Amino acid sequence: MNQNTVMIETELGDWRRTHYSDRLSPQMADSDVTVMGWVLSVRGHGNISFMMLKDKEGEIQVLAKAGSCPDEVREKISRLKAHSSVGIKGTVKPSEKAPRGIEIIPKEIRVFSEVEKIPPFEPYAKTVKNIDTRLEVRPIDLKRKSLQHIFKARSKILQAIRNYFYENGFLEINTPKMIATATEGGAALFPIFYYNKEAFLAQSPQLYKEQLTMSFEKVFEIAPIFRAEPSRTNRHLAEAISIDVEEAYVDYNDIMKRIEDLIKISIKTVNDYFKENTDSEFITVNMPDKIPQYTYSELVDKMQKVGAKTEWGDDLYPSNLKKIGLSGFYFIKDWPIGPKPFYVKMSKSDPKISESFDLMFGDLELSSGSTRVEKRAELEERMKNKGLKIDAFEYHLRAFDYGMPPHAGCGIGLERLIMSLTGTENIRDATFYPRDVDRLTP
Known part of the structure; x- marks a missing residue:
């Protein structure tokens, strides 16, 4: 080649990469x-x-x-x-x-x-303190090695979770994200215009995945959920990814076993990733032989014994969970029935409690699940008690006229799961483009 006649091209043209x-x-x-x-x-x-x-x-x-x-x-x-x-x-x-x-x-x-502009921070620095500065130019921020490892590990975890569901006979589903009524009642909804009607962004796929157990028995979905909660913490998002599971002919004990399988698979996946990528600087997560289970009542007693101000029926706040020294992964089960959504089944042994659970990591809630109500009359009674308009849920209730099987399920917050597995302190660094009470761009 004549060194004096080389042209510096700026278009891809017929060039293609031969090697990474x-x-x-x-x-x-x-x-x-x-x-x-x-x-x-x-x-x-x-x-x-x-x-x-x-x-x-x-x-x-x-x-x-x-x-x-x-x-x-x-x-x-x-x-x-x-x-x-x-x-x-x-x-x-x-x-x-x-x-x-x-x-x-x-x-x-x-x-x-060709770049002329200098970024507002050094993208390849180990840490950049101001997260809002980083988020303003998120594609540049995501070049940082620590975030690269988080999202590559996240991708591996999602792949492993999907493989588990497929290997165990689950069908992947997609449910509507524009809905006519609140899934669980309450005001934490984003209203939208739907032609000439008011509609809402879905808080969860709950009602649809229940219905789909009639057709497919075992279903899962990995998709966005939307919660209009005005929370400014490092663990809340307005748009998050939920790993939802619903299964026929099982109860909440079977779903806790499913979650235990998923957590073990996720831990193995992330630990294997860290071993292969020694520059990731993440700490290996301990694999539990079995995830401990505590009843709600047990933990209230523990809190009261250490002087925490809590009564039976109260929520179990993170500050009180810290006081009793719980760490790692564990389940809290058999919660009071009162605050639970209308579709959560009441315990046969005690009408004050529900067949429900939360999966925790330290004081961070990762998942909620329960056995579901499968009888229409019981659902309607629960709706009345919660002040919900039964007519608004007729599209859901009519499915229960045609042989709804016993079923149970849960939703797992992907971003919070990634936080627990990688030691990420801010949930905004576990999602590509965070949405929260203060941020709608980029």
């Missing part, structure tokens, strides 16, 4: 490759420029040296700023000090987008 960074090795010495990614850094030393290129699998060192590559290519590389998107055609050479023991001697470069 993790596929390059010293055994490929003298091979010609095409790599693409973002500029991490450029360092110049006289007639030599070093460029670090990052793709989704890692880093690649590019060595542009006078006499070894075209002058125009070397000069262009020397002027590039971090985050510019580029493609390089070049030759692989061994280099002990470079990532994966190789570097690329460039022959051609295409600059797909």
Whole structure:
């Protein structure tokens, strides 16, 4: 190639990547490759420029040296700023000090987008304190190694959870996210215009997944839920991902066993990921032989014994859970029936309690589940007691006229599960684009 006639292209054209960074090795010495990614850094030393290129699998060192590559290519590389998107055609050479023991001697470069603006924070810094600053340019923030590991682990966990459901005969479903009535009553709803009617964003797929047990017996859904709760904490979102399960001919004890299986699978998955990615700096999560179960009444007694101000029927607040020293994963079961939604089944042994549970990690609630009411008359009675309009739920109730099976289920908050498995302190770093009481963009 004539070094004085090289054109610096800016379009992809017929260029296609031949290798990701993790596929390059010293055994490929003298091979010609095409790599693409973002500029991490450029360092110049006289007639030599070093460029670090990052793709989704890692880093690649590019060595542009006078006499070894075209002058125009070397000069262009020397002027590039971090985050510019580029493609390089070049030759692989061994280099002990470079990532994966190789570097690329460039022959051609295409600059797909050249960056002039400096980000408001250093994206490759280990920590950036102001989360709002980060969220304003979230795609740049998500380049940070710590977040890359969180979301790659998240993807592996979702894959493992889906595999579990498929292997155990569950059908993946998708239920409406625009609904006519509140699933559970209450005011924590986002109203929307639906043609000429008022509708709401779904708080959960609860009623639909119950109905679908009549058709398919075992169903699951991984999808958004919407809660208009004005909470400004590091564990609440207005839009979250829920892993929902519903199964026919079982009760809440069977669903707790399902959750125990899912937690063990998730722990193994995330621990395997951390072992393969030693730079992740996450702590290995302990695998429980069995997730402990405590009744609501047991924990109220424990709280009272340590002087916590709580009475039977009160919610179990995080501050009180901390006082009795509960940690790791555990279930709280047999909650009072009073505050529970209308579809939660009453205990046969005690009308004051319900066949329900919460899965906890320390003081963080990850999941709620229960045995469901399967008889229409009982559902209607529960609705009346809660002041709900029975007519508004006729679309749901009519299914119970045609042989609704006994069934149970739960919903697991994916973001909170990721927090517990990766040690993430702020739930906004467990979702790509957080939605909360203060944030509707980006």
